[in-house]
Amino acid sequence: MIEFDKVSKVYPNGTVGLRNINLTIQEGELVVIVGLSGAGKSTFLRSINRLTDISEGEIRVNGKSVTRASGSQIRHIRRDIGMIFQSFNLIKRSTVIRNVLSGRVGYHSTLRTMLGWFPKEDVDLSLNALQRVNIREKAYIRADQLSGGQQQRVSIARALAQEARVILADEPVASLDPLTTRQVMDDLKRINRDMNITTVINLHFIDLAREYATRIVGLRAGEVVFDGTPEEATDEAFAEIYGRPVMQDELLGGA
Numbered sequence: 663m664i665e666f667d668k669v670s671k672v673y674p675n676g677t678v679g680l681r682n683i684n685l686t687i688q689e690g691e692l693v694v695i696v697g698l699s700g701a702g703k704s705t706f707l708r709s710i711n712r713l714t715d716i717s718e719g720e721i722r723v724n725g726k727s728v729t730r731a732s733g734s735q736i737r738h739i740r741r742d743i744g745m746i747f748q749s750f751n752l753i754k755r756s757t758v759i760r761n762v763l764s765g766r767v768g769y770h771s772t773l774r775t776m777l778g779w780f781p782k783e784d785v786d787l788s789l790n791a792l793q794r795v796n797i798r799e800k801a802y803i804r805a806d807q808l809s810g811g812q813q814q815r816v817s818i819a820r821a822l823a824q825e826a827r828v829i830l831a832d833e834p835v836a837s838l839d840p841l842t843t844r845q846v847m848d849d850l851k852r853i854n855r856d857m858n859i860t861t862v863i864n865l866h867f868i869d870l871a872r873e874y875a876t877r878i879v880g881l882r883a884g885e886v887v888f889d890g891t892p893e894e895a896t897d898e899a900f901a902e903i904y905g906r907p908v909m910q911d912e913l914l915g916g917a
């Protein structure tokens with residue numbers, strides 16, 4: 663469960679990132695955050711694992727305060743939270759399996775992980791994670807030899823090897839073509855359902871949001887202006903969120 667309690671974020675230059683956010687995301691939900699560029703989607707996501715510090719209020723993940731956590735407590739909380747980025751964030755010159763194993767670093771000493779000594783259970787866990795995203799056979803290939811969609815699957819496998827209970831994905835398909843986009847979204851959805859992993863995804867394609875989300879949250883200028891089911895997120899609702907009608911390039915198309 664992720665709780666936002668009267669959360670605001672003002673950047674040092676005075677820009678408002680988030681304004682009085684109050685919402686609770688239950689375990690197992692797949693929440694898609696939508697809004698125009700600059701609406702606060704990344705700020706929202708990054709404040710959940712405290713990549714961004716909030717200015718007011720409190721965020722709790724599974725009952726534990728992220729906002730008030732000490733350095734060691736935050737490392738512990740972050741172990742449960744997998745993060746997926748638009749740019750994949752892989753170690754490109756390393757093998758796929760090494761990248762997935764890096765999801766285990768929070769469980770071992772720095773020396774051990776620097777030397778790359780991972781127990782056999784970790785290797786098995788990582789191979790199983792690759793199996794779940796259908797690229798088990800790529801385990802010993804260098805990450806930079808894979809297509810964009812495959813690289814994003816490696817980053818999903820890394821979150822699985824981490825045994826994350828929450829996955830945060832910041833525009834995970836923004837650099838992918840439409841077909842690969844659907845494959846990656848299918849993976850995220852399947853993992854969310856099969857493993858009951860709470861998933862929060864920033865997306866800018868409206869039709870994808872409707873197709874994959876169990877709940878859609880719309881942000882405008884840092885405020886929640888929509889919170890409802892995909893059925894409730896009509897074109898009119900999106901026009902409200904955006905403050906203007908929906909445009910063609912906000913649809914991926916070809917469902």
Ligand SMILES: Nc1ncnc2c1ncn2[C@@H]1O[C@H](COP(=O)(O)OP(=O)(O)OP(=O)(O)O)[C@@H](O)[C@H]1O
Binds near residue numbers: 673698701706
């Ligand atoms: N480090 C920063 N310093 C100052 N202002 C920032 C910083 N990061 C973000 N902002 C501002 O905060 C607001 C929200 O930004 P945020 O990146 O969360 O929006 P977004 O919805 O994710 O947009 P995009 O889709 O373009 O990534 C914007 O006005 C942005 O310019």
